[in-house]
Amino acid sequence: MQHSGENASRKSLIGLLVIGVLLMAVLGWVLAESRLAAWRYAAGTATNLVTALQRDIDRTISSYDLSMQATVRALDVPAFALVDPVSRQQLLFDGSIEARNMGSMFVMDADGKVIHDSGPLSHGDKVLADRDYFTIHRDQPDAGLYISRPYRSRMTGEWSVALSRRIAGPQGQFAGVVVGSVRYSYFTALFSKLDLGPESTITLFDLGGTLMYRSPLMDAEIGRTVTDVSVLQRLREGRLAPFDGISRVDATPRLFAFAQVGTLPLVLSVNTALSTVYAPWVGQATVVGGVSLVLVLAGLLLLRAIQTQQRRREQAERDLVRSTGLQQAYFDNAPDALFIVDVADDGTLRYEGVNRSCEILTGVSAAAAMGKRPADLFPAALAMSIEQRYRACLTAGTTYSYSDTRDLPAGQRDCNTVLVPIQPNGGRITLLLGSTRDMTEQNRLQSEQHHASKMEAVGRLTAGVAHDFNNYLQTIVSSIDIMAADYLAGPEAMEVALTAQKAANSGARLVHHLLAFSRQQILQPRRLSVANLLAETHKLVGSSALGPGIRFKIAVEPFTDDIQVDPTQAESCLLNLLLNARDAMPNGGSLVLHARNATLEDGVFGNLGAGRHVIIAVHDTGRGMDDDTKSRAFEPFFTTKMFGKGSGLGLSMAQGFCRQSGGDIRLLNGGRVGTRVELWLPAATAGMLVGEERDFNLATIGQGTGRVLLVEDEQDVSAALAAVMVSAGFEVVAVTNATDGMARLHDRDPYDAILADYALPDMPGPHFLACAAAQVPGLPMLLLSGYELDDATVLSLPPLTKLLRKPARRLALLNALREAIGESRATILAA
Known part of the structure; x- marks a missing residue:
């Protein structure tokens, strides 16, 4: 009986041992599977984050690069040197570079001096010839877009990286650099909402191993160069799958998921701490440890562990279903045209899915596109172009973007397309995920805005030229009038004077045409x-x-x-x-x-x-x-x-x-x-009367008396106007600015009238006349201008102020003086 009991006990012991071994084996398998599942889930999440983040960074930097290239092209505009500083700044920078935490943009000449800045127009004599972006473009003509090492702003202390492009002269020689910057606040804002768990980081390296950015930010590590970064080594070897490794920055074990940022020399890495990855598994291991210590309860604990694992798997499945549903909802309702292209083993490209926006843009339904090649859906030329782009993305093996103009059912559309290759587990590319944005309306608005800015700049330039030409014509017209009236007696000389007058009149008409174009003529x-x-x-x-x-x-x-x-x-x-x-x-x-x-x-x-x-x-x-x-x-x-x-x-x-x-x-x-x-x-209003023309000729100028204060900053114009008035008997006191004019109002001998130019160096002519009227009420005033005066300016003038258009003829000037002064103050006798 005892023997049989021992056998039974032995059998029970063996049974318990077998059960224990089986239990431990099952427990070990469960733990291993759950550990692997946790790693795969974390790797997939990190890979998706890398894809989304590097795409945003690539688009942001590429858009900023387009702004810098537009600035380089603007510098080649033939009339650029004639444009005033404000318009020059608009042409170069277009007011759009401060978006999304981008710093200001500036242009350096071949000596490293800052000559244009998107910020305040006064940029001083700042010389930055010692910066790496300057020496790179000076010494390497084919450098293209250059991304500098990180640096701290001397003004704000904030970390930034500089983006730069070379400016070439007419013969291709080095002519300077256009420079912009990306503030680290952009990366901070981009990464701030991501919760990867404690000790997890996001890093951005350049291809040479320099740490460009780290979240959370570690000032001591920024700019540090590490030559044996595992991420960079794997990128060079074409091994793009996530992996476990030890951080070279802080020696923390992490799961690394990474990708190159578009075609830029930057590598983005999302690094999840393994302690975060395996946190659920650690809990399971604790349970298993308790189970192994209490072998008697192994069955119950195993059952509980299986049940717990089952519940977690069910929750994971529910989460997966929910996530898949959200992704499908986004795919179906995204405003951009989204499509998926299957890449067969033989390289055949067939559409696997398109969303509603893609159906609207292309006119091809999802059902019609399923399983079809581009050649089956589009005209031959368009299909060939599309397939060439897809092949280029497959060859590059990384995110690929391009812009083109297509003839679609909705009309000719400007499209911007981004292709993302999908490589399961780092193997061959099996899918292309693409998005196409219709840029037609945005391009049209940008074109109209650019055209409006250009027209405004040309208008300002034209108005400025016309204003200066008016001053020259005033001098010429006044001088010819004086010569014809007072010094030329012979018919031959008078004929020459009349010819010159006709030419001056033609010049005046040309000035009015130019002012008509700029809408600034009177x-x-x-x-x-x-x-x-x-x-x-x-x-x-x-x-x-x-x-x-x-x-x-x-x-x-x-x-x-x-x-x-x-x-x-x-x-x-x-x-x-x-x-x-x-x-x-x-x-x-x-x-x-x-x-x-x-x-x-x-x-x-x-x-x-x-x-x-x-x-x-x-x-x-x-x-x-x-x-x-x-x-x-x-x-x-x-x-x-x-x-x-x-x-x-x-x-x-x-x-x-x-x-x-x-x-x-x-x-x-x-x-x-x-x-x-x-x-x-x-149409004319009911109360508007038909104007009358006065016919003046040289025989009716006459002589006059009176003392006139002339305020004109152009010396030649002032001399010519003074000569006209002196020749008619007026006494003239000439000054070149409003300040001196106000001082002369207190002269011992009073003035009978003031003649002032519209554009004075220290204050506008209308403002000066208003101040003078306050000092000497009732003093007759004349305002000489080549510009149209708006209603507000006219209303601000003293009462009964007369307006004269440049260039003013002698008769018109003297007649205006006679009317302004009045017969009681000065008398013009008929000749």
Whole structure:
């Protein structure tokens, strides 16, 4: 019995041992599997984070690089040196570089001196020739985009990295560097919401092993170079799968998931501490340890562990289902066109899925695209281009982006596409994940903004040139008037003087045309009959100028309103349009001037002011304009005529005149042939009277008395104006600025009038006159200007101040003085 009991005990012991061994084996297998599952889950999460983060960084730096390349191109604009500093800054930097924690951008010349800055215009004499980005581009012409080592800002103490590109001169020589910066606050903001667990980090190395960024930030490690970084070694060897290793920075064991940032020389690594990865497994191991110590309860503990593991697996499955559902919802509803391309073993590319945005953009449904090649869905040329891009991504083995313009069912669209290769476990690429963003509207808005900035800069330049030219003409006109009136007696000399006067008048008209383009000329609107205006314009151009082969007709519809415009500018505008129409019909044709009231059916467009308008149309049967010419027709200096045959300012000045008058201009196709140009001009108001012209001649200048204070900063202009007034009997005291003018008001001998220029060096002319009126109430005042004065400026002038347009003729100046001073203060006797 005892033996049988021992056998039974032995068998029980053996049974217990077998059960214990089996139990330990099962427990060991469960622990090993759960440990591997925890590692795989953490590796997948880290890999997804790396893909998303490096894509964001690549796009951000690439977008900033495009801004720097645009700055390099802007420096090659031929008229760049003539642009004023504010417009120059707009052309170079376009006001968009401060977005997303990007630092300011600046331009250095070949000596390392900062010559342009996106920040304040006054950049001093800062020289940065010792910086690595300067020496790299100076010594290596093919360096391309260069990313510097990290550095601390001397102003804020914040870490940054510099981005730079080389500027080449006309012969390809080194001409300087354009430099921008990425603040570390960008990386901090990007990584701040990621919770990877304690002791986990995100690092950014360059390909040489320099630590560019670390989250959390460790100042002592930033910029440190480590030559044996495992991540970089594996990247060079093409082993891109996540792995376990020891950090070279702080010797902490971690799981490393990494990828190169696009095509940039940067490597992003998400490093999860193994203590975080295996935290769930440690809990399981503790349970198993308790189970191994209490063998009697091994079965129960094993059952509990299995149940716990089952629950965790079920929760993981539920989490996976939820995550998959969220991913599918994002895929289906993303605003960008998303698509998945399967890469077969033989290299065949077939679509595995497309979202709704992709269906709308391409016009191909998801069902039709499933399992099809690009050649099965798109025209041959487009399919070949698409497949070449996919092959380029497969060859590069990394994120690949490109932009192109496609003819799609929605029309011609500008598309930006990003392709991400998917390599399970670091093996061959089995999928391409792509996203395409429709950039058509954004590109259009950017183009319009760039065009508006360019036009504003050209307008400022034109206005500045016209202002200076006005001063020269004032000197010339005044000098010729004095010579013709007082010094030239013979008919031959008078004929030469009159010729010079005609040339000066032509120059004045050119100035007004330039100011019309920049919308800064002084307009003198009057009530005009449209029929009379068209008839006078026809007389000006004449039938001979139009040519015998052109049939000309004027058609004014009954009850057409009078218009309210400057007659001289209106005639000049129509004259330019008639000559353009003539040039468009070298073999003859029909030319019609047609006028009528605008109606509700005509609609509203452009910059039309309020109220009624009259349409004056110039309609020719010439060769017309293609779409490209029509889109650029109003650009200054753009012309399709041969060199020397046209200035390219006709339509630009016509547009400036119409808009400044409260109307606008538009181009239309002239029916089957030709072009129709419509001027929309404001109808005259009921209370506006027809203006009268005064006829002055040299015989009616006369003599006068009076003391005049002349305030003009241009010496030649001041001398010429003073000579005109002195020749007519006035006493003139000339000063060059408003400060001296205010001081002279307290002279012992009083003044009978003040003549001041609009643009004075120390204060605007209207402000000076207002201050002078406060000191000497009732003193007659005249303001001389080549610019149009806005309503606010006119209202700020002292009462009864007279306005003179530059260049002012002698008769107009003296007559204005006579009217301002009055017969009680000065008398001009008829000669």
